[in-house]
Amino acid sequence: MKRMTATLQGVYVCDSPDSLLSSQRNELEVVLEGVPGDRHFGFTAPADGRYPEYPRGTAIRNHRQVSLVSVEELAEVARRLDLPEIRPEWLGANLLVAGIQAFSSLPPTTRLFFPSGAALQVTAENHPCTGPGKIIQSQYPDRQGLAAAFVKQAMHLRGLVAVVERAGSLCSGDHFEVETPVIPAYTYGPQ
Amino acid sequence: MKRMTATLQGVYVCDSPDSLLSSQRNELEVVLEGVPGDRHFGFTAPADGRYPEYPRGTAIRNHRQVSLVSVEELAEVARRLDLPEIRPEWLGANLLVAGIQAFSSLPPTTRLFFPSGAALQVTAENHPCTGPGKIIQSQYPDRQGLAAAFVKQAMHLRGLVAVVERAGSLCSGDHFEVETPVIPAYTYGPQ
Numbered sequence: 001m002k003r004m005t006a007t008l009q010g011v012y013v014c015d016s017p018d019s020l021l022s023s024q025r026n027e028l029e030v031v032l033e034g035v036p037g038d039r040h041f042g043f044t045a046p047a048d049g050r051y052p053e054y055p056r057g058t059a060i061r062n063h064r065q066v067s068l069v070s071v072e073e074l075a076e077v078a079r080r081l082d083l084p085e086i087r088p089e090w091l092g093a094n095l096l097v098a099g100i101q102a103f104s105s106l107p108p109t110t111r112l113f114f115p116s117g118a119a120l121q122v123t124a125e126n127h128p129c130t131g132p133g134k135i136i137q138s139q140y141p142d143r144q145g146l147a148a149a150f151v152k153q154a155m156h157l158r159g160l161v162a163v164v165e166r167a168g169s170l171c172s173g174d175h176f177e178v179e180t181p182v183i184p185a186y187t188y189g190p191q
Numbered sequence: 192m193k194r195m196t197a198t199l200q201g202v203y204v205c206d207s208p209d210s211l212l213s214s215q216r217n218e219l220e221v222v223l224e225g226v227p228g229d230r231h232f233g234f235t236a237p238a239d240g241r242y243p244e245y246p247r248g249t250a251i252r253n254h255r256q257v258s259l260v261s262v263e264e265l266a267e268v269a270r271r272l273d274l275p276e277i278r279p280e281w282l283g284a285n286l287l288v289a290g291i292q293a294f295s296s297l298p299p300t301t302r303l304f305f306p307s308g309a310a311l312q313v314t315a316e317n318h319p320c321t322g323p324g325k326i327i328q329s330q331y332p333d334r335q336g337l338a339a340a341f342v343k344q345a346m347h348l349r350g351l352v353a354v355v356e357r358a359g360s361l362c363s364g365d366h367f368e369v370e371t372p373v374i375p376a377y378t379y380g381p382q
Contacts, residue, residue, distance in 0.1 A: 060356050
C-alpha cells in the first residue's frame, strides 16, 4: 500500500430532483448510505444504462454514492476543449480534490481518510457520458459539439465514484490521506 | 474484461450464533444485504481486527457479505499441511467453487453471474487467520500446530470475499460466469 496526501478543494450535493447539477456547500456530513439529500444516496439503486447486464430499474447494489473529480483533470479537459473552465457542479460532482496525479487512475479499493474520521472507498473510474456534456454545452452556447467532444476528451479524466466506508464530515479545505492498494494485473487465461 | 465459466460445487450458511462453522444447503437465496441468517448479513458491520484504522465496533460498510473458497485451493492447502481434506464448512465459507485457476487472485470488482440472475462482486482477497485454523486443528487432534501452519500455508489460497450486486438464488451445481476487470497496476509515485 502507498499513502499520499491531497486537499479537498470543494464539496457539493446533487439535490435538485430535476437536474444533474450539484451545488456547493462548506461541509458534507456523509453516512454509510452516502450523501444525505443527494440523488445517489442509498445502499441500493435502480440499474441504469451503465449496467446493460441487468434489466433497467432492477434494484442492485449502489456503487456510486459519491462522485469525485480533480482540479488538475478538469483543467486538462477544459484545455483539450479550449474552454476557460469546467466546473465540478456541471458534472454533478460531490468532491473536488487537488494534489493527486492521474486521479482517475486510482484503482478500486483505494481509500480516502478524512480528518473527521470519515472514510471513502473508490469503487470505479467514472466514464464520461453525454448528460454532463450537455450541461457543459449549455454553458458555452457559442460553441458547437461540446457534448460529444466532452465524452471523447474526458476519457480517463472524469474522476471516480466511491462509497462511504465510515461516516463523518467532509469539509472544504480538508487535507486527507489516500491509500492505494497493490493490485497486480490479473493474468489468468488468454488476453 | 475477460469471461470464464466455473461451477458452484456447494453452498453453505454460517448461521450458528456461537460458531464460525457453516453448514451445507442445496440453495441460498441471497438478497442485497447478503445471505439471510448468515453472521455476515448486512449492509454495515462493526469494525473488527481486520480494520485497525477504525475503533473496534465502529459501524462501517460491510465488504464481507459472502465468503468464497475453491476446490483446487483447499486441496492445495490440505496437501501443504499433509491433511486428507479441509472442508469449506471449517472456514465458514458460503460458496465452494471449482474450475478457476488462482481463484484467490481474482481482483476486486470481478463479478460472478449466476443462472438465476443473481450477481456477486468480489471486494477483497480473504486472508487466513487463526479462527478457522483452530477449527482445522480441532478436526485433527492427533496433529500439532495446525492453526499457525494454516495461517502461513493458506496465504493467497484462502479465497475471496464478495457482496451481492443483484439478488437471486445460488444453487449447488450451478454453472456460472466470471467476469474479470482489467486493472492495470497503479504506478503513481515511489514504490
